[in-house]
Amino acid sequence: MDMNSPITRLGGVGAKRAENYKKLGITTIGELLEHFPKSYIDFSMPVSIAEAPINDHAVIKALIIQKMPAARIRQGLVLYKIIAEDGCGDRLTLIYYNNQYVYNEIELGREYIFCGKVSGNFIRKEMNTPQFVAADAPCLQKPVYRLTEGITANMIRANIKTALENIDSSAFIDPVPNFIRQNYSLAAYEYSMRNIHFPSDAQAAALSKKRLAFDELLFLQLGMLMMKYRSRTEAGYPMTPNRDQLNKFALSLPFTLTNAQITAIKEITGDMCRGYPMNRLIQGDVGSGKTAVAAAAAYFAYVNHCQTALMAPTEILANQHFKTLNELLSPLGVRVCCLTGSIPAAKRKLLNKQIADGEFDIITGTHALISETTEFKSLGLVIMDEQHRFGVNQRAKLAEKGNNPHRLVMSATPIPRTLAMIIYGDLDISVLNELPKGRQVTETYAVTAKMRERAFGFVKKLIDEGRQAYIVCPMIEDGGNELAAAENYAARLSENDFKGYTIGLLHGKMSAAEKDDAMARFKDGTVQLLVATTVVEVGVDVPNAAVILIENAERFGLSQLHQLRGRVGRGKYKSYCILIAGTVNDDIRKRLKIMTETTDGFKISEYDLELRGAGDFFGERQHGLPETKILDALSDREVISAAQSAAKDIYDESPDLEKFPLLKCAVEKLFMSGTAEAL
Ligand code: ADP
Numbered sequence: 001m002d003m004n005s006p007i008t009r010l011g012g013v014g015a016k017r018a019e020n021y022k023k024l025g026i027t028t029i030g031e032l033l034e035h036f037p038k039s040y041i042d043f044s045m046p047v048s049i050a051e052a053p054i055n056d057h058a059v060i061k062a063l064i065i066q067k068m069p070a071a072r073i074r075q076g077l078v079l080y081k082i083i084a085e086d087g088c089g090d091r092l093t094l095i096y097y098n099n100q101y102v103y104n105e106i107e108l109g110r111e112y113i114f115c116g117k118v119s120g121n122f123i124r125k126e127m128n129t130p131q132f133v134a135a136d137a138p139c140l141q142k143p144v145y146r147l148t149e150g151i152t153a154n155m156i157r158a159n160i161k162t163a164l165e166n167i168d169s170s171a172f173i174d175p176v177p178n179f180i181r182q183n184y185s186l187a188a189y190e191y192s193m194r195n196i197h198f199p200s201d202a203q204a205a206a207l208s209k210k211r212l213a214f215d216e217l218l219f220l221q222l223g224m225l226m227m228k229y230r231s232r233t234e235a236g237y238p239m240t241p242n243r244d245q246l247n248k249f250a251l252s253l254p255f256t257l258t259n260a261q262i263t264a265i266k267e268i269t270g271d272m273c274r275g276y277p278m279n280r281l282i283q284g285d286v287g288s289g290k291t292a293v294a295a296a297a298a299y300f301a302y303v304n305h306c307q308t309a310l311m312a313p314t315e316i317l318a319n320q321h322f323k324t325l326n327e328l329l330s331p332l333g334v335r336v337c338c339l340t341g342s343i344p345a346a347k348r349k350l351l352n353k354q355i356a357d358g359e360f361d362i363i364t365g366t367h368a369l370i371s372e373t374t375e376f377k378s379l380g381l382v383i384m385d386e387q388h389r390f391g392v393n394q395r396a397k398l399a400e401k402g403n404n405p406h407r408l409v410m411s412a413t414p415i416p417r418t419l420a421m422i423i424y425g426d427l428d429i430s431v432l433n434e435l436p437k438g439r440q441v442t443e444t445y446a447v448t449a450k451m452r453e454r455a456f457g458f459v460k461k462l463i464d465e466g467r468q469a470y471i472v473c474p475m476i477e478d479g480g481n482e483l484a485a486a487e488n489y490a491a492r493l494s495e496n497d498f499k500g501y502t503i504g505l506l507h508g509k510m511s512a513a514e515k516d517d518a519m520a521r522f523k524d525g526t527v528q529l530l531v532a533t534t535v536v537e538v539g540v541d542v543p544n545a546a547v548i549l550i551e552n553a554e555r556f557g558l559s560q561l562h563q564l565r566g567r568v569g570r571g572k573y574k575s576y577c578i579l580i581a582g583t584v585n586d587d588i589r590k591r592l593k594i595m596t597e598t599t600d601g602f603k604i605s606e607y608d609l610e611l612r613g614a615g616d617f618f619g620e621r622q623h624g625l626p627e628t629k630i631l632d633a634l635s636d637r638e639v640i641s642a643a644q645s646a647a648k649d650i651y652d653e654s655p656d657l658e659k660f661p662l663l664k665c666a667v668e669k670l671f672m673s674g675t676a677e678a679l
């Protein structure tokens with residue numbers, strides 16, 4: 001049996017179970033063994049019954065002294081009670097419902113270690129459906145796996161166990177070269193593949209996890225470096241430096257560029273004058289003025305007789321960019337248009353023709369830009385706004401519309417440096433770490449629902465002063481009707497607290513035209529209060545808006561809150577952000593407090609990473625990277641920097657990985673694994 005053998009080679013895995021395993025992406029023994037545990041239950045440090053806190057999880061070692069007869073409570077509900085006693089003579093009642101299998105498995109007179117939530121009182125403690133292992137079991141770490149319908153925890157444990165027992169040692173071929181393994185003190189590959197599932201102790205589990213997480217991060221990083229390397233061998237559009245034109249652009253702006261903007265523009269135009277395509281990311285905090293930098297790049301391309309395509313994730317943003325760029329650049333002779341899916345077919349056809357004929361210099365748009373029918377005359381620069389919404393593939397698709405055009409990516413959310421280096425490992429990075437002069441800090445308050453009335457009063461006061469406001473409406477549970485919830489909420493506001501004010505509504509279920517209309521009415525000031533779902537999250541720019549009130553703030557990640565807060569404080573007015581927490585506990589209090597204490601997006605992103613781990617940090621794989629198997633690989637900074645430095649060592653030795661065929665194969669496998677397509 002080797003890694004490529006089908007899982008049906010395992011005893012007990014028939015066609016039906018194999019079909020179920022497929023849902024987890026598992027068809028071979030290798031894939032089964034790479035289905036790493038998402039966590040472990042640690043039975044290694046039991047406490048006495050007296051020590052176990054009530055209403056909390058505990059691990060308790062105890063001897064079975066009595067098995068009560070099964071009791072039928074009502075139709076379909078059978079209760080099994082088992083009494084256990086620890087070394088101090090204290091007793092614990094174990095309770096299982098409808099689980100005769102477990103009841104039979106637990107033997108009278110034998111000692112076990114139980115793990116579960118303790119309930120009851122100080123006189124009589126209980127554990128409801130605890131997990132358990134025999135006290136003399138060789139391994140006191142029980143792996144917990146991601147499951148699917150038809151695959152139970154016990155099944156997958158048993159199958160992995162059998163696979164590990166039957167697979168030959170020679171099947172474990174270490175993809176990482178020896179010198180890296182030694183330099184970074186990594187555990188051996190076979191050891192790690194075995195111990196990640198059934199560790200001999202907690203340390204073995206940790207070592208194995210570290211090793212395998214290192215591998216994943218290394219492959220990821222190498223993949224990115226390879227992309228970077230390859231793009232440098234492409235012939236690009238070398239442009240000609242033109243300081244006069246750039247000065248002309250700067251002077252035409254209604255504001256003075258910040259130093260950070262000037263530096264970024266220099267880096268970008270410098271890249272664009274080289275023989276190979278630029279691949280650069282602008283990382284800037286919310287409101288740092290990324291659009292003006294993009295405009296400079298587009299203008300530079302225009303001066304060099306090239307077209308620019310700017311792709312945004314939503315129609316609202318595409319239109320907003322169109323308006324901004326048109327305002328900034330049409331006085332300089334630049335012709336700007338906007339191409340989105342909602343443009344009627346006839347008009348779109350005409351637009352497409354004009355774009356192909358070179359009658360427009362800057363084309364902003366949505367995914368419509370990468371549709372088959374869109375062709376450019378001389379696409380020299382592609383810009384992606386709010387890039388984490390796009391996958392690596394979409395980036396590539398837009399670039400394919402030209403002949404190795406320069407590529408500029410603008411990230412909406414500041415992310416920690418360590419992560420930026422992984423996620424954008426194929427890009428050079430410019431950081432806008434400075435806000436335009438005169439910006440006032442947005443004052444932030446975190447309050448409970450009790451304060452809602454007062455908060456509404458405050459919002460009204462600002463509107464009365466001529467400002468505008470956003471209210472992000474309450475989040476609804478999965479399966480609830482977003483549309484109805486948002487509409488009802490807005491209706492309630494207009495009937496009660498905000499009677500007499502003009503209220504607009506913006507949510508994800510509206511058509512693009514409706515959304516644009518709602519945004520336009522907010523932008524021109526017709527609408528005073530915009531009730532919105534998180535569709536306002538990215539990029540929307542209305543400088544007169546001075547307050548944003550966010551319901552259910554506890555359900556957002558810090559970076560998302562920061563992004564939402566970034567909708568205000570974009571103009572000359574003192575601005576406010578009010579976070580209303582629907583429920584409160586210590587964690588929530590701590591998180592929301594961070595928001596009230598800092599407005600530095602980079603700092604907030606560091607906290608976010610620390611508090612939630614990287615998996616959550618990006619929400620549902622929005623980063624466009626291959627899915628990692630070690631779920632929290634991205635939250636271990638030590639491993640991240642080790643993998644980064646190792647990738648660099650390897651890259652320096654052989655940038656195309658030709659010297660390390662096994663590694664190359666592993667990297668390619670990771671980047672092929674059905675990833676970016678869905679993004
Ligand atoms: P973001 O970086 O969040 O995309 P935008 O590009 O939308 O920010 O810019 C935010 C606001 O700041 C816009 O209204 C823009 O006109 C303004 N702005 C950009 N650069 C400057 C500057 N150097 N000085 C003053 N205002 C600026």
Ligand code: MG
Nearest residue numbers: 290291539540
């Ligand atoms: Mg923006």
